[in-house]
Amino acid sequence: MKKTIQHPISAVILAAGLSSRMNGFKPLMPLGNKTIVEKSIDLFKANGIDDIVVVTGFNAGMLAPVIEKAGALPVMNPEYESGMRFSLQKGIKNIRPQSSGFFLLPVDIPALRPATIQTMVQMFRENDQQIIMPCFEGTPGHPPLIPTRLKKNILGLTNGSTLRDVLFSHSEKIIELAVHDRGILLDADDEEGYRKVCKKWSLLDTPDKEECLSIINTLLPRDDSVRSHLANVSFWALRIANAVRDDVDTNLVIASALLHDICRKEENHAQAGANLIRGIGFESVSHIIAQHMDIQLDGGDNIQEKEIVYFADKICNGHTLDLNYHQRFAQCLKKWPWALNSILKRYENTKCIQTRIESSAKKSIEEILAGQ
Numbered sequence: 001m002k003k004t005i006q007h008p009i010s011a012v013i014l015a016a017g018l019s020s021r022m023n024g025f026k027p028l029m030p031l032g033n034k035t036i037v038e039k040s041i042d043l044f045k046a047n048g049i050d051d052i053v054v055v056t057g058f059n060a061g062m063l064a065p066v067i068e069k070a071g072a073l074p075v076m077n078p079e080y081e082s083g084m085r086f087s088l089q090k091g092i093k094n095i096r097p098q099s100s101g102f103f104l105l106p107v108d109i110p111a112l113r114p115a116t117i118q119t120m121v122q123m124f125r126e127n128d129q130q131i132i133m134p135c136f137e138g139t140p141g142h143p144p145l146i147p148t149r150l151k152k153n154i155l156g157l158t159n160g161s162t163l164r165d166v167l168f169s170h171s172e173k174i175i176e177l178a179v180h181d182r183g184i185l186l187d188a189d190d191e192e193g194y195r196k197v198c199k200k201w202s203l204l205d206t207p208d209k210e211e212c213l214s215i216i217n218t219l220l221p222r223d224d225s226v227r228s229h230l231a232n233v234s235f236w237a238l239r240i241a242n243a244v245r246d247d248v249d250t251n252l253v254i255a256s257a258l259l260h261d262i263c264r265k266e267e268n269h270a271q272a273g274a275n276l277i278r279g280i281g282f283e284s285v286s287h288i289i290a291q292h293m294d295i296q297l298d299g300g301d302n303i304q305e306k307e308i309v310y311f312a313d314k315i316c317n318g319h320t321l322d323l324n325y326h327q328r329f330a331q332c333l334k335k336w337p338w339a340l341n342s343i344l345k346r347y348e349n350t351k352c353i354q355t356r357i358e359s360s361a362k363k364s365i366e367e368i369l370a371g372q
Contacts, residue, residue, distance in 0.1 A: 008051070008096065008098050008099045008100060009049055009051075009099060009100065009101050009102065009103070009121060009124070009145070010049070010051040010052070010053065010095035010096060010099040010101070010102040010103070011044040011049050011051070011052045011053070011102060011103040011104075011105065011143075012052075012053050012054075012055065012088070012091035012092055012095065012102055012103065012104050012105070013037070013040050013041065013052065013053070013054045013055070013072070013091075013105050013106075013107050014055050014084060014087050014088065014091065014104070014105070014106045014107060015027040015037055015040075015054050015055060015056055015057075015063065015107035016055050016056055016057025016058060016060075016077045016080035016087045017057065017058060017080065017084075018058045018080075018081070019058070021189055021190040022188070022189070022190055022191065022194065023191060025058075025059055025062070026107060026108050026188060026194075027059075027063055027066075027107050028059075028062065028063065028066065029188070029194065031110055031111075031197070031198060031201055032201055032202070035066060036107060036108065036110050036188065037054065037063065037066060037067060037070070037107055038066065038070045039110045039201075040054075040105060040107055040110045041054070041067070041070040041071060041072045042070070043105075043110070043112055043114060043117060044103065044117065045071060046114040046117075047114055047117045047118050047121060049103070049117075050071065051073075051095055051096045051099060052071070052072035052073065053072065053073050053075055053091045053092075053094045053095055054067045054072050054073065054074050054075070054107075055075050055076075055077050055087040055088075055090050055091040056074050056075065056076050056077065056080075057076065057077045057078070057079075057080020057081070057087065058080055058081075060074070060076045064076075073094065075090055075091060075094045076090075077090040084162075084163075085157055085161070085162065085163075088104070088154060088157075088163055089154065089155055089157065091104075092151055092154055092155065093155065095148075099148055100124075100128050100147065100148055101124055101128060101145055101146060101147045101148055102145070102146055102148065103117070103120075103143040103144070103145050103146075104142070104143050104144055104146060104163070105142055105143035106142060106187065108187045108188040108189055108193070108197075109141075109142045109143070109183075109184070109186065109187045109188075110188070110197065110201070111183035111186050111197045111200040111201045111204065112143075112181055112183040112184060113181050113183065113204060113281040114281065115181075115279070115280055115281025116134065116179050116181040116183070116184065116281065119177070119179060120132045120134060120145050120177060120179075121145075123145075123175060123177055124145050124147075127175055128147060129147050129149060129173065130147065130173050130174070130175045131144060131145070131146055131147065131150075131167060131170065131173055131174045131175065132144065132145035132175050132177055133167075133174050133175065133176050133177065134177050134179045134181070134184045135176045135177060135178055135179065135184075136178075136179060136180070136181060136182050136184055136185055136214065137210070137214055137217075139185060140176065141184025141185045142184055142187075143184075144167065146167075150166055150167075150170065153166045153169075154166055178214075178218065180207065180211050180214045180215050180218075180280055181211065181281075182200070182208065182210055182211055182214075183200055183204075186200055203251055205281075205282060205283060205284055206249070206251050206252050206255050206282065206284065206285060207255045207259070207280075207282055207285065208251070208255075209254070209258075212254075212255055212258040212259055213258075215259060215262060215277075215280070216230065216258070216259070216262065219262055219263075220262070225318065225319070226261050226264045226265075228318070228319035229261060229316060229318055229319055230257070230258050230259070230260070230261055230262075231258075231319075232316045232318075232319050232320070232321070233257045233258075233260065233261075233309070233312045233313050233316045234254050234257035234258045234312075236312045236315065236316060236321060236369065237253050237254070237256075237257040237308050237309050237312035238250060238253060238254055238257075239368065239369060239371065240308050240311065240312060240357060240361075240368055240369075241253045241305075241308050243357075243361040243363065243368040244303045244308075244357060244360040244361045245360050245361060245362070246302040246303045246360050247302070248303060248304070248305050248308065249305055252284055252285065252288070252305045253305045253308050253309060255282070255285050256285045256288035256289060256292075256305065256306070256309045257309050257312060257313075259273065259277055259285060259289060260273065260288070260289050260292040260309055260313060261273065261292075261313075262276065262277070262289075263276060270289060270290055270291070270292055270293040270294070271290055273286075273289045273290075274286040274287070274289045274290035277289055287306070288305060288306040288309050291306050291310065292306075292309055292310055292313050293346070294342070294345070294346065295307065295310045295349050295353075297349060297352065297353075302360075303356055303357060303360050307353045307356065307357075308357070310349070310350070310353060311350060311353045311354060311357060314346075314350045315365075315369075321369065323365065323366070323369070325347075325350055326347075329343060329346070329347040329350075
């Protein structure tokens with residue numbers, strides 16, 4: 001479902017360059033099932049932003065029909081070889097007058113999540129005179145969300161001046177918004193950058209290790225014992241994932257294991273964690289987190305990622321590996337006898353998953369964990 005926004009917001013995508021460092025024309029290079037420029041447009045449309053200006057220059061005639069078909073407005077900058085300033089000014093001249101702000105995105109930075117844009121829009125709703133600057137682990141990235149009150153300043157830039165001069169002359173108005181999206185820093189400026197962007201895009205729905213650590217560092221103190229448990233569960237979950245013969249997504253296993261107890265100290269922490277991670281944009285991970293305490297076994301033939309994370313959690317006692325989960329469940333029954341049914345169900349599910357893992361791997365769990 002399309003999201004709606006309270007304040008009219010525009011987007012300017014800069015796609016006028018020569019692509020001189022790339023063996024190909026960047027805006028029309030493939031990214032998933034579309035081109036880079038189409039994915040960039042889709043990023044904003046997914047958040048209800050429909051005033052999207054794409055500034056063209058080199059190969060404008062080839063690019064314009066693609067932009068129009070994707071639902072954006074192509075605007076030609078005849079001075080595209082004279083620098084980005086002209087493209088920036090051309091773009092913001094063509095956004096709707098009623099817009100209160102605009103995103104500015106170079107076309108070669110397309111591997112962002114729609115949830116990141118949504119987070120920035122939410123912040124702008126409360127601070128529509130501020131510049132919203134997304135940051136990953138303290139490093140600013142793209143796209144900034146700029147209030148239209150600065151439009152006049154940008155249009156007044158002359159030779160030798162850049163957007164940076166405008167933004168940092170208003171540094172007191174910059175909100176550095178921490179986002180858990182490494183895509184804000186990845187650009188397809190050359191062949192190597194393009195490969196990294198494509199890899200990131202293929203895994204867009206799953207946080208990579210750096211993004212998981214960003215979430216952990218934001219929410220858990222350095223000395224929190226939960227952190228060692230998360231690392232322990234992810235290590236053994238990966239060992240199991242590599243041992244089973246069914247086709248499992250190891251990236252999804254690692255991310256879910258690293259984040260499964262991210263809200264450990266909250267009431268109903270599994271659902272709280274799932275809600276948090278879903279809000280950041282990781283739907284598949286959130287489903288696994290939601291079931292790491294009470295799993296719903298589907299009865300399929302193949303091992304699923306959620307089973308591996310569930311089982312790895314049950315064999316990790318704090319920061320140590322402890323295969324004697326039978327004893328721990330017995331202790332739970334003594335401690336919480338009123339929870340008999342739920343504890344027994346978790347125990348039976350754990351035994352069932354162990355059997356399924358061993359059947360898939362053709363090894364005992366002891367052999368799997370020993371790396372044999």
